[in-house]
Amino acid sequence: MKVEDLEGGGAPALGEPLPIELANATYAVRGRLVDGLQTVEHVAAWFRDNRARFAEQCADADLLATGSEELRATRALRDAIRVLAEAAVRGGTPPRQAVEVINGQVRAAARWRELSWADGPSVRARSATTSVVAALAEIAQRAVDFFGGDRIGDLRACQAPGCVLYFVKDHPRREWCSAGCGTRARAARHYERTKAAR
Template identity: 65%
Template sequence: MRVERLEGGGAPMLGEPLPIELANASYAVRGTLVDGLQRVEHVAAWFRDQRDRFAVPFDDRDLLSVTAEDLAATRALRDAVRTLIKAAVQRAEMPPGTTGTVGAVGAAETAAAVEVINRQVRVVPRWRELSWGEGPQALARSSADLMATARAEIAQQAVDLLGGSDIALLKACHAPGCVLYFLKDHPRREWCSAACGNRARAARHYKNVKQTR
């Protein structure tokens, strides 16, 4: 099979930081939650569509060698990142003095998600080497399997995101039926995409018209 023909799982590509982009591989269609990483092919297609964003390069052979173990590990990382993003957003949106809400992420769930991310960060040795062929440059290298290396890179970015100041910019899209997250990179941004913004404004307009009548 050619890499270009790999069928993706329909996960949206919004250009968010890689951990958020992976978390958004759980998305909704008409209010129904969809898993965008159901099959090995979906995982290979997801990494194919994102591969220009990774420091350690991988080629078509790596993508065509994705295994069931890669599927399980990628889904585990996706779910862990999503759990922690949800916890961070809930904490930020919680009214002062509130100790918890129905459906809030619990301490045990958070701890388990943290361990998944840290385990995937630790499993892969990575370093930078100096190249002088076309001028001096630092090249990322790893001795591990390339898919494991790519996951470790996402996990490391998740550590930096969730452990840094940008955690305050994490937002949940509140457009009708949407379950995606985004990094609020502009003060006026309220939705994960323009399509969700249009949907939310249409729903608000419909509600106002209905109340007026």
């Protein structure tokens, strides 16, 4: 099998920060929750689709070798980030266990930067683990930076009916994760107004 042939789990790619993008791998279709990371293949495809966003890109061999441990770790990190996102949006305190999952994942991969001089000076991210485990650690580190930083106040839950996605509000008028959700929300409001007028 080739990396290009991996079947994804259908999670929408919204261009959000990586921790939020991973959290959004749980999404809704017609009001029903869908797990976009149901299988090892879904996890490998998610990392393939996002690999350009990592300091150390996930190698094809590592993606094809993704197994049940990476599936478990990715889903645990995703679920912990969703718990933190929900707490942040509601103004509450997340359970300690969710915070520890993220901190544990940060510690899971020893990472460093190396100087390379093949075609001139450049810096490469390196890791003592597979590139998938290093990518998980990078997502966890970015989650630490996001939830511990200034942008946490910009995190929002999508207000469209039935949507369970999160987004970072980058425009004062943005209230939905995507244009499609905005259209559905406006259509639902219009329907309610016209129904009440009858």
